[in-house]
Each structure stands twice: as C-alpha cells, then as structure tokens.
Amino acid sequence: MQQHEIGFLIFPNLTQLDFTGPLQVLSRLPGARTHIAAKSLQPVPTDCGLSLLPNRTLDDCPQFDLLCIPGGFGVVDLINDQATLDFVRRQAAGAKYITSVCVGAFVLGAAGLLRGKRATTHWAYTELLPLVGATHEKARVVRDGDVITAGGVTSGIDFGLVLVSEIAGRQAAETVQLGIEYDPDPPFDAGHPDRAPAPVRASLEERYAKSVQAYRNALVPLAA
Amino acid sequence: MQQHEIGFLIFPNLTQLDFTGPLQVLSRLPGARTHIAAKSLQPVPTDCGLSLLPNRTLDDCPQFDLLCIPGGFGVVDLINDQATLDFVRRQAAGAKYITSVCVGAFVLGAAGLLRGKRATTHWAYTELLPLVGATHEKARVVRDGDVITAGGVTSGIDFGLVLVSEIAGRQAAETVQLGIEYDPDPPFDAGHPDRAPAPVRASLEERYAKSVQAYRNALVPLAA
Numbered sequence: 306m307q308q309h310e311i312g313f314l315i316f317p318n319l320t321q322l323d324f325t326g327p328l329q330v331l332s333r334l335p336g337a338r339t340h341i342a343a344k345s346l347q348p349v350p351t352d353c354g355l356s357l358l359p360n361r362t363l364d365d366c367p368q369f370d371l372l373c374i375p376g377g378f379g380v381v382d383l384i385n386d387q388a389t390l391d392f393v394r395r396q397a398a399g400a401k402y403i404t405s406v407c408v409g410a411f412v413l414g415a416a417g418l419l420r421g422k423r424a425t426t427h428w429a430y431t432e433l434l435p436l437v438g439a440t441h442e443k444a445r446v447v448r449d450g451d452v453i454t455a456g457g458v459t460s461g462i463d464f465g466l467v468l469v470s471e472i473a474g475r476q477a478a479e480t481v482q483l484g485i486e487y488d489p490d491p492p493f494d495a496g497h498p499d500r501a502p503a504p505v506r507a508s509l510e511e512r513y514a515k516s517v518q519a520y521r522n523a524l525v526p527l528a529a
Numbered sequence: 530m531q532q533h534e535i536g537f538l539i540f541p542n543l544t545q546l547d548f549t550g551p552l553q554v555l556s557r558l559p560g561a562r563t564h565i566a567a568k569s570l571q572p573v574p575t576d577c578g579l580s581l582l583p584n585r586t587l588d589d590c591p592q593f594d595l596l597c598i599p600g601g602f603g604v605v606d607l608i609n610d611q612a613t614l615d616f617v618r619r620q621a622a623g624a625k626y627i628t629s630v631c632v633g634a635f636v637l638g639a640a641g642l643l644r645g646k647r648a649t650t651h652w653a654y655t656e657l658l659p660l661v662g663a664t665h666e667k668a669r670v671v672r673d674g675d676v677i678t679a680g681g682v683t684s685g686i687d688f689g690l691v692l693v694s695e696i697a698g699r700q701a702a703e704t705v706q707l708g709i710e711y712d713p714d715p716p717f718d719a720g721h722p723d724r725a726p727a728p729v730r731a732s733l734e735e736r737y738a739k740s741v742q743a744y745r746n747a748l749v750p751l752a753a
Contacts, residue, residue, distance in 0.1 A: 322553035322709065325579070329546035329682070332577040339578045348582050353556040354563045355549070356582040358572050407710075428710055445714045457710025458553070462683065466716050479719035479729045485546065486631075486652055486681025488720030489713035490669045492690050495703035496712030505703045 309472060312340040312369030312396060314412070315359055316389070318379030321351035322458050323406045327373055330465025333481045335473050342366050344388065352377055363392040368399045371468065375461070376407025376427060378516055384415040384523040393418070402468065404453045406461035411520060413452070414439060415527060423449040427457035428498040429513045436524040459496075462487065533696060536564040536593030536620060538636070539583055540613070542603030545575035546682050547630045551597055554689025557705045559697050566590050568612065576601055587616040592623045595692065599685070600631025600651060602740055608639040608747040617642070626692065628677045630685035635744060637676070638663060639751060647673040651681035652722040653737045660748035683720075686711065 311331045313324055332339045343349050343359035350356050374393065383389045393416040397403045405413050410426040413419050414437025424439040425431065425447045434441045445460045446453065446467050455464035466487070470478035495501040535555045537548055556563045567573050567583035574580050598617065607613045617640040621627045629637050634650040637643050638661025648663040648671055649655065655665045669684045670677065670691050679688035690711070694702035719725040 320553070321549055325545055325549035325553075325577075328577050328579060329544070329549075341579055353549075353552050354584060355552060355565055356584075358580040358582065360578060360580075428707075445712070457708075459686065459709050459711045459713065463714050463716065470716060475717065476726070476729060479717050479726060480732060482715060482717060482719045483652075483722065483725040483729055483733055484681075485683050486720055487683045487713075487715055488669065488724075489683065489711075489715065490687050491706060491711055491713065492687065492694060493699065493703050493706060495706045496710055498707065500712075501707040502700070502703060505700060505707055508704060509707055 306336045309334055309337050310340065310367050310370045311337050311373070312342055312366060312371065313373050313375065314389070314393070315341055315343050315349045315357055315375070316379050316383060317350050319349070319351055319375050319377035320407060320458055321353050321355055321357065323375035323377060323409065323461055326459060326461040327406060327465040329485060330462060330469060330481055331371070333484060334469045335477055340366055340369065363388065366396070369396050370400060371402040371404060372396045372400045374405040374409035374412045376405070376409040380408045380411055381516070381519050381523055383412050384527070390416045401451060402453055403451055404455070404464070404468070406455045406464060407457050408520070410434070410454045411437060411524065413454070414524070418452065422452050423447055424452065424454040425456050426454065429510060430517060430520060433517070433520055433524060436521070436528040530560045532560050532562055533558055534564065534591050534594045535561050535597070536566055536590060536595065537597050537599065538613070538617070539565055539567045539573045539581055539599070540603050540607060541574050543573070543575055543599050543601035544631060544682055545577050545579055545581065547599035547601060547633065547685055550683060550685040551630060551689040553709060554686060554693060554705055555595070557708060558693045559701055564590055564593065587612065590620070593620050594624060595626040595628060596620045596624045598629040598633035598636045600629070600633040604632045604635055605740070605743050605747055607636050608751070614640045625675060626677055627675055628679070628688070628692070630679045630688060631681050632744070634658070634678045635661060635748065637678070638748070642676065646676050647671055648676065648678040649680050650678065653734060654741060654744060657741070657744055657748055660745070660752040
C-alpha cells in the first residue's frame with residue numbers, strides 16, 4: 306500500500322479541534338503515517354486545558370506529502386517566527402498538499418504561500434486574507450491548486466474527508482465517515498455567520514476584536 | 530458566574546475525537562472548568578499516534594457536575610477494571626449529568642449506570658446495549674433522566690452543544706457553535722449506517738467484528 310506522510314504543525318495555544326478533527330480523519334486514510342511536529346518534544350498547551358504531545362521536532366521530520374497547519378489564538382505568535390516559517394516553506398516546497406484549518410491560513414500566508422491564491426479561514430478573520438495576498442472565497446473548504454484551506458475549527462472534519470476522497474477515492478472517504486459516524490445534527494442553525502442570530506454574531510465579533518487587531522498589526526508589515 | 534466542573538475520563542487507546550470534540554465544545558460553556566482524569570499523569574496514547582496529557586488522577590478530582598466517558602477500542606480493557614469503575618460510580622453518584630460518547634457507554638454500563646435506561650453508542654455496537662441492561666434508542670444523542678449518551682465519535686460535538694444549551698441556554702450554545710463554525714458540510718452522505726453504501730458498511734462491520742466480539746465476551750459475564 307502506498308504510504309502517505311501526513312504532517313501537522315502544533316504550537317502553544319492552538320485550538321485543539323482545528324488539529325484533532327483532521328487528525329482523526331486523516332489518520333484513517335489508508336497508508337497514512339501521521340507526524341505531529343512542534344519546536345520541541347515538550348507538551349504543547351491548547352486552548353482547552355489539554356496538552357498534546359508532539360512526536361517530531363521541526364528539524365526531525367520526513368518530507369510530508371500533506372502539510373496541515375491548524376489555527377488558534379497562538380497563530381499570531383508564529384507570524385514573525387522565522388524557524389516556524391522556514392519549516393513551513395521547506396515542507397511546502399516538497400508537499401503535494403499545502404493545507405490549513407481556521408487561522409492556520411495566516412501561517413501559510415506569512416510564509417508567502419497564499420500569494421495570488423483563493424483561500425478561506427475562520428469567518429471572523431476572512432477580511433485579513435488580502436494582507437497575505439490571498440482572495441477570500443466563501444466556502445467551507447477552498448482548493449486552489451495544491452493549496453487547500455478550510456474555515457473555522459470544525460470545518461477541518463469536512464476538509465479531512467475531502468482530502469481522503471482526493472487521495473484514496475470516494476469509498477475510502479465514505480468508510481472513514483461511517484467509522485466516525487459523521488452524520489452531523491447540530492441542535493441549532495447558528496454555525497455560519499450569515500445565519501447565526503445577530504446578537505450571537507455580535508457578541509463573538511466583540512470577543513474576537515482584540516485578536517483580529519493583533520493579527521492585523523502583525524500582518525500589515527508583511528503586506529508592505 | 531456559576532462554575533461547572535466538567536470531567537472527562539481518558540485511558541489508553543481511546544478514540545481521540547470522542548473526547549476532543551466534546552472537550553472543545555464544553556470548555557467554552559460559560560463557567561466551565563475542565564478536568565481530564567486518568568489513572569496517572571503519564572501521557573495517554575490514543576488511536577491516532579497522538580498522546581494526551583491528563584491533568585488529574587482518578588483520586589485527585591473534585592466532584593464533577595458533568596462526567597463524560599469517551600470511547601475507543603481501549604474501552605474493552607476498562608469493563609473489568611475495578612479502579613476505573615469505582616471512580617465512575619463515585620463521580621456518577623454526585624454528578625448532575627452522567628454521559629458518554631461512542632462505546633464509552635459500556636464503561637457506564639459496566640459500572641451499572643445504564644440499567645433500565647434508554648441509551649445509544651457507536652452504531653456497530655448498539656446490539657450490545659442490552660448486555661448492560663439498556664435499551665437502544667435510535668438517535669444521535671439520547672437522554673434518559675440524568676444519563677445522556679451519544680453515538681459514534683463525531684456525535685460528541687452535537688452532544689456537547691445539546692449540553693451547553695441545557696446548562697446555559699440556547700444563546701450560549703449558538704455562540705459556541707458559531708465560534709467553532711459548526712456548519713457541517715460532509716462531502717458524502719455516508720455517516721449513518723442506514724444510508725451508507727452497503728459495501729462501505731459491510732467493510733466496517735468486518736473490520737469491527739473482532740472488537741464487537743471482544744466487548745461481547747467481556748460484557749456477557751456482567752449480564753449474567
């Protein structure tokens with residue numbers, strides 16, 4: 306069976322489901338070998354009180370076939386982190402799929418990988434995509450050549466299934482989907498900013514405002 | 530703000546998304562304090578090559594308001610593990626919500642907590658529910674009094690939102706849902722056993738057969 310080297314970058318203060326959703330899906334891709342890379346092998350704290358253990362350092366990874374960068378508030382600290390950006394550029398140069406979930410898109414962007422590309426990110430941050438040279442496409446999973454970006458957090462599960470289908474075919478993706486019983490049934494229809502009640506959206510926009518501004522401040526010098 | 534002690538049990542060879550999905554949702558419940566309990570503070574290996582760090586041992590937990598047991602192939606090793614079952618019974622006695630995702634239901638069952646209850650579990654294991662005295666109800670999230678069980682893996686996200694709504698109200702749940710952009714869009718309609726293509730279902734039933742039998746072997750003596 307063909308091996309597929311599936312590599313994730315993790316970092317302090319990531320949103321754990323940005324990573325664990327696609328990890329669950331992609332680890333079931335036939336032939337997948339998953340690599341969880343971080344700056345060191347120390348536990349990586351997430352936004353949930355849970356710490357994750359990487360199994361690779363940035364300097365000790367094989368060439369990935371698929372590179373995936375999850376998001377989280379911690380992304381803002383990577384935008385000027387040259388060791389991380391060098392790793393991302395190095396892996397991207399040889400990878401077949403260069404991907405992100407949520408605001409992980411801005412790590413790809415800071416590494417110069419979204420210039421001239423259609424892309425997406427968490428809904429509250431889409432207006433910042435032009436700062437890394439990308440055009441926002443309004444979709445949950447956006448493909449532009451070898452670059453595939455997904456929207457916020459849970460979109461990483463849909464994204465994972467799209468990738469399994471792309472790499473191993475529809476039946477393989479359906480098998481993963483049934484295995485994880487992915488027949489979603491949200492109790493409310495509030496998961497898209499166009500359909501969420503206005504006060505719900507407004508409260509989140511207020512909560513994210515500082516973070517969006519911090520991203521903007523970090524990204525503007527790159528755009529110049 | 531009212532505090533809510535949200536406690537998860539983790540154990541070797543759990544299906545990480547059974548745990549990380551509801552953790553992501555429930556950690557955003559206003560006032561939530563999440564506890565990740567295991568037999569020791571050593572890293573806990575999952576089914577994905579990822580290890581997780583608990584932050585509590587079984588003997589060092591406050592009384593949980595909500596107890597959640599995720600699933601995974603490793604559950605079979607807990608069915609006769611008295612230290613784990615004692616922990617589950619002790620916490621369940623004082624918890625307001627006694628819950629499971631996927632085959633985590635059989636940990637509740639082995640602890641005697643599903644007797645006479647309507648419940649669900651991963652679709653491939655539902656036929657085993659009577660062995661712990663439960664009746665299978667065909668739904669993604671099943672509530673019977675203070676016992677709430679969810680189906681396979683990704684159902685834990687829907688389950689988490691149901692719980693946030695129950696505890697903190699609809700707007701709180703909608704806010705979490707929009708924050709994690711939970712507007713699911715699976716590329717195929719194969720996530721429910723009644724609708725998945727027959728060969729896909731058959732291939733998984735074959736893959737799970739040994740595990741289902743191992744659960745049956747472990748549960749039959751309890752039923753006697």
